[in-house]
Amino acid sequence: MPAFDVHAAALVAVIAAVTALLRFLPFAVFGGGRPTPRFVLYLAQVLPCAIMAMLVVYCLRGADVLGPTHALPELLAGGAVVALQWRCKNTLLSIAAGTALYMVLVQAVFV
Amino acid sequence: MKTIQYAFARTLPVMAGYLVLGLGFGVLLQANGYGWGWALAMSVLVYAGSMQYVAVDLLGGGASLLAAALMTLTVNARHLFYGVSMVERYRDAGPAKPYLIFALTDETYSLVCSGEVPDGVDRRRYYFFVSLLDQLYWIAGSVAGALAGRALPFDTTGIDFSMTALFLVVMTDQWRAARDHRPALVGLGVSLACLAAFGPDGFLIPAMVGITLALTLLRRALQPGPAGGSAKEGDPHAGV
Numbered sequence: 001m002p003a004f005d006v007h008a009a010a011l012v013a014v015i016a017a018v019t020a021l022l023r024f025l026p027f028a029v030f031g032g033g034r035p036t037p038r039f040v041l042y043l044a045q046v047l048p049c050a051i052m053a054m055l056v057v058y059c060l061r062g063a064d065v066l067g068p069t070h071a072l073p074e075l076l077a078g079g080a081v082v083a084l085q086w087r088c089k090n091t092l093l094s095i096a097a098g099t100a101l102y103m104v105l106v107q108a109v110f111v
Numbered sequence: 112m113k114t115i116q117y118a119f120a121r122t123l124p125v126m127a128g129y130l131v132l133g134l135g136f137g138v139l140l141q142a143n144g145y146g147w148g149w150a151l152a153m154s155v156l157v158y159a160g161s162m163q164y165v166a167v168d169l170l171g172g173g174a175s176l177l178a179a180a181l182m183t184l185t186v187n188a189r190h191l192f193y194g195v196s197m198v199e200r201y202r203d204a205g206p207a208k209p210y211l212i213f214a215l216t217d218e219t220y221s222l223v224c225s226g227e228v229p230d231g232v233d234r235r236r237y238y239f240f241v242s243l244l245d246q247l248y249w250i251a252g253s254v255a256g257a258l259a260g261r262a263l264p265f266d267t268t269g270i271d272f273s274m275t276a277l278f279l280v281v282m283t284d285q286w287r288a289a290r291d292h293r294p295a296l297v298g299l300g301v302s303l304a305c306l307a308a309f310g311p312d313g314f315l316i317p318a319m320v321g322i323t324l325a326l327t328l329l330r331r332a333l334q335p336g337p338a339g340g341s342a343k344e345g346d347p348h349a350g351v
Contacts, residue, residue, distance in 0.1 A: 005145075007173065008145065008149070008170050010176060011166070011169055011170055011174065011176065011179050012149070012152060012153055012156065012157065012166070012170075013156075014176050014179050014180050014183070015153075015157050015162060015166050015169075015179055015180075015183045016153075016156040016157045018180050018183035018184055018187070019157055019158075019159050019162060019183055019187050019190070020213060022183075022184070022187045022188065022190040022191055022194075023190045023193075023194060023212050023213060023215055024194075024212055024213075025191060025194065026191055026192075026193075026194030026195045026197075026198060027194055027197075027198055027201070027212055030194075030195055030198045031198055031202070036195050039330075040191075040192075040195065041195075042330055042333075042334060043192075043326065044189075044191070044192035044195065045294075046294035046297075046326050046333055047188060047189065047192075047294070047322075047323075047326065048189045048192075048285065049282075049285045049286075049289055049292075049294040049295040049298060050294045050295060050297050050298025050301075050322050050326060051185055051186065051188065051189070051298060051322070052278060052281050052282045052285055052295070052298070053282060053295050053296075053298030053299040053302060054185075054298045054299075054301075054302040054315075054318050054319070054322060055161070055165070055186065055278045056275065056278045056279055056282055056299075057299065057302035057303060057306060057318070058165075058302070058315060059274055059275035059278055060275060061306060061311040061314065062311055073269075074272075074275075077272060077275075077276070078275065078276075078279055081275075081276045081279045081280060081283075082279055082283050085279070085280045085283040085284065086283055086287070089284075091128065091280050091284075092127065092128060092131050092132075094276065094279075094280050094283075095131075095132075095135070095273055095276040095277055095280060096131075098272065098275075098276040098279070099135075099269070099270060099272045099273040099276050102269050102272035102276075103266075103267075103268065103269035103270060103272070105269075106268060106269040107266055107268055107269060
């Protein structure tokens with residue numbers, strides 16, 4: 001039985017607290033019936049798309065384009081996910097098929 | 112009773128999604144050395160899909176608390192905007208209101224903000240049961256994933272790509288729903304520039320700051336035509 005991971009527990013606590021703060025803040029600030037500032041409405045519209053693109057880059061930050069596989073597993077599997085989602089609009093299918101393809105590529109093809 | 116039945120029927124699509132995505136999260140967490148107790152704690156206390164996937168990464172990499180706070184702030188900033196558009200609807204939500212606010216995920220948001228409930232269904236109890244059922248699906252999926260992860264009869268190398276796939280799916284959906292692709296391109300461009308400048312271990316915080324700054328500076332150019340009324344229409348923020 002390994003020792004309890006205190007740092008991990010602190011990380012979970014921080015993540016939970018910040019998430020809850022973000023969820024409660026609008027109700028605390030705008031619950032009184034004041035109109036929402038235009039700048040907030042603007043960010044509400046443009047930020048989500050930009051952040052999701054950033055998260056994709058974050059996920060792929062370790063892909064080594066100059067390495068032995070030239071990031072081909074990431075490119076092929078990522079391309080499959082986008083193509084499937086574009087055509088079928090089935091989130092679970094796209095994720096499952098893309099992940100399975102990636103696993104096959106890194107385990108059996110680009111070894 | 113009718114309210115519970117109606118809420119259950121409406122949440123069925125979310126059940127399918129949450130069980131599978133929760134399962135993926137549990138397997139991933141377990142593969143990083145954190146068992147079902149951690150999955151349970153995170154799904155009860157944090158209850159935010161994409162952030163929990165990112166959290167696996169933060170836990171595995173031993174991130175600092177400040178980095179985790181900033182990451183959560185960015186990944187979950189969209190909840191501010193859900194909240195803003197739900198203030199009116201939840202104004203008279205009764206004693207369950209704090210829980211309703213806590214449990215407002217992307218999927219629950221899409222169920223509680225779409226249209227009115229039929230006759231004979233209590234609106235406030237409907238909100239509550241939708242929120243509760245959705246979280247129970249998510250908890251069940253993630254705990255099952257963490258338990259099953261250990262027993263999976265095959266090599267799980269590469270299963271972490273499920274997180275990349277999730278974000279790619281959301282990005283694809285957003286791209287299709289959006290009329291203006293420049294915000295997404297700003298996000299992509301600033302992130303890649305920061306990756307090149309700061310390297311894979313240090314690019315994230317500069318990217319978050321840079322994106323917010325760039326979007327603020329570009330406000331005049333990007334501001335959509337007719338003023339106002341954007342937070343409620345459609346849902347280009349779809350995600351998990």
